[in-house]
Amino acid sequence: MFEAAASMSSDRLLSVAYYTRIALEHCFTPEDLRKYPLLAGTSGEPSPEEQEIACQWLEEIQNQEGKSIDRLDYGTVARYISEVVGLSQRRWESERTYDPQEGQRLLEELRRAVPLPWELRKAG
Amino acid sequence: MPDPLVLYSANTLLAYRINERYYHQNHFAWCAPFFSVSGDSIDIPMPPSSTPCDICRKYLDDIQRQDRHSSSIHNNREGLRSGMAAKREAGVITPEQHQEIERIVSEASVGDFRPLLYIIPFNSVRDLIQPVPPHQKAHPFSPEYKIEDLPRSRFDVLDWQWR
Numbered sequence: 458m459f460e461a462a463a464s465m466s467s468d469r470l471l472s473v474a475y476y477t478r479i480a481l482e483h484c485f486t487p488e489d490l491r492k493y494p495l496l497a498g499t500s501g502e503p504s505p506e507e508q509e510i511a512c513q514w515l516e517e518i519q520n521q522e523g524k525s526i527d528r529l530d531y532g533t534v535a536r537y538i539s540e541v542v543g544l545s546q547r548r549w550e551s552e553r554t555y556d557p558q559e560g561q562r563l564l565e566e567l568r569r570a571v572p573l574p575w576e577l578r579k580a581g
Numbered sequence: 582m583p584d585p586l587v588l589y590s591a592n593t594l595l596a597y598r599i600n601e602r603y604y605h606q607n608h609f610a611w612c613a614p615f616f617s618v619s620g621d622s623i624d625i626p627m628p629p630s631s632t633p634c635d636i637c638r639k640y641l642d643d644i645q646r647q648d649r650h651s652s653s654i655h656n657n658r659e660g661l662r663s664g665m666a667a668k669r670e671a672g673v674i675t676p677e678q679h680q681e682i683e684r685i686v687s688e689a690s691v692g693d694f695r696p697l698l699y700i701i702p703f704n705s706v707r708d709l710i711q712p713v714p715p716h717q718k719a720h721p722f723s724p725e726y727k728i729e730d731l732p733r734s735r736f737d738v739l740d741w742q743w744r
Contacts, residue, residue, distance in 0.1 A: 545659055
């Protein structure tokens with residue numbers, strides 16, 4: 458499934474995977490997504506082509522499961538969300554070219570720059 | 582249905598920090614007018630992933646188990662990456678900052694995904710919210726809102742601990 462992922466750039470794969478995930482979380486069928494683009498109007502709106510690929514991935518899921526997305530149980534939806542997001546994650550990791558220590562340094566900087574606000578209240 | 586008094590949004594400490602430092606203290610938030618919905622006690626169906634309480638619990642469970650393969654954390658990383666791409670395209674961050682954030686997100690540990698709960702007075706964000714129309718939802722009576730640029734000054738943050 459999702460063979461189209463192999464020939465996409467990592468940026469496009471990220472966009473399609475994220476959009477597909479949002480659609481799955483809302484139990485959208487491909488028809489729903491074509492009719493009501495979920496992220497329309499946002500600054501991060503996927504291109505029309507990316508939106509169509511996401512619709513095709515939803516169709517692949519429906520074909521695989523033999524039922525409409527909105528009839529799938531939540532466990533099945535969660536499994537596909539994990540699969541789609543994993544595609545993007547693995548691509549990012551395989552194309553990573555920087556030194557992980559540099560990432561750690563930046564992360565430490567961010568933690569120091571934005572500590573937990575002292576006014577945060579404990580809840581629960 | 583009348584307007585809610587407050588909106589709730591579950592987020593992570595990492596997202597909070599990135600938004601504070603790189604996005605000029607503007608935060609992205611999916612919101613719900615309920616913190617928690619019990620299917621038995623309230624007759625309003627909501628998908629589990631849309632309930633801030635469920636989201637916070639899931640993050641906390643995964644952090645306690647130090648689950649490096651947590652789907653919630655996985656999804657949050659992807660959401661942050663999608664957000665940073667949009668911010669770069671919108672000119673909010675430079676390509677260099679985009680790279681920095683990517684490295685931060687890649688290297689973040691499980692503990693960086695500690696859940697934070699945003700409490701957002703509805704009246705203070707009335708002009709910013711984008712309601713998701715009923716026909717777009719899995720459940721027609723499941724209210725959801727999206728705020729793309731939520732200023733830090735318009736919400737309170739709770740450090741969510743489940744005991």
